[in-house]
Amino acid sequence: MSKPDKLVVGNWKMNGRRDMAVALSSAVAGQLPSGMEAAVCVPFPFLGLVGEAVAASALALGAQDVSDQEEGAFTGEVSAGMLSEFGCRFVIVGHSERRARQAETSVLVAEKAARARAAGLTPIVCVGETRDERESGQTLSVIEAQLAPVLALGGEAVGSMVIAYEPVWAIGTGLSASVEQAVEVHQAIRAAVAGLIGDRAGDVRILYGGSVKPETAAELFSAPDIDGGLIGGASLKAEDFLAICQAAV
Numbered sequence: 001m002s003k004p005d006k007l008v009v010g011n012w013k014m015n016g017r018r019d020m021a022v023a024l025s026s027a028v029a030g031q032l033p034s035g036m037e038a039a040v041c042v043p044f045p046f047l048g049l050v051g052e053a054v055a056a057s058a059l060a061l062g063a064q065d066v067s068d069q070e071e072g073a074f075t076g077e078v079s080a081g082m083l084s085e086f087g088c089r090f091v092i093v094g095h096s097e098r099r100a101r102q103a104e105t106s107v108l109v110a111e112k113a114a115r116a117r118a119a120g121l122t123p124i125v126c127v128g129e130t131r132d133e134r135e136s137g138q139t140l141s142v143i144e145a146q147l148a149p150v151l152a153l154g155g156e157a158v159g160s161m162v163i164a165y166e167p168v169w170a171i172g173t174g175l176s177a178s179v180e181q182a183v184e185v186h187q188a189i190r191a192a193v194a195g196l197i198g199d200r201a202g203d204v205r206i207l208y209g210g211s212v213k214p215e216t217a218a219e220l221f222s223a224p225d226i227d228g229g230l231i232g233g234a235s236l237k238a239e240d241f242l243a244i245c246q247a248a249v
């Protein structure tokens, strides 16, 4: 069975201005290597502009969050249907920054993932442990608990998602998980997905995120069960993001 191409996703978080958004996404779109897949998840106000900038390229568009509701009186929220209309293919759900700041629960995250799928989007479901959780030996049980409501959506849903392992202590700290640490969690995630869909679990891309840099990407991406990366800081420089994409070829 051939493995799916690796996937590298930039998460711009709350960074950038209009000009930068167009320049950065155009620069990446124009030089994307073939033999891998890439996307940029940009702030909501830039979806239209970046969507136009990347429209003729292989660079896919994504958002960083989505409402769990379909439409209606939900001030400040953005629906999956809106994202889809703006050309999004991907949407990040359950990023640790939202779990922490907006107190998003794993149940809500699963509801968002389901809503995204219903609109034809591919959710990128983020999971990851804090430093305290790792140091007290709870890493795998935390990941399992975060995944449980997502797995409960069923095999068909899970088979069409992307899962991102992002240890909270590695995000924005310059301190990437070691390959061994990442592989241990990726293999546990793969096994959990396989429990639901068997061999087809090999088609579900499991990304690593947390201080991925051009210098560390190739080693991570060549490790077993690491199918690409979710890139924060390094996605804000075209040169760095493209180098990471190249490492995924």
Ligand code: 13P
Residues within 6 Å of the ligand: 011, 095, 166, 170, 171, 172, 173, 174, 209, 210, 211, 212, 230, 231, 232, 233, 234
């Ligand atoms: P950094 O690459 O800046 O550590 O961020 C990772 C991340 O949170 C991507 O979603």
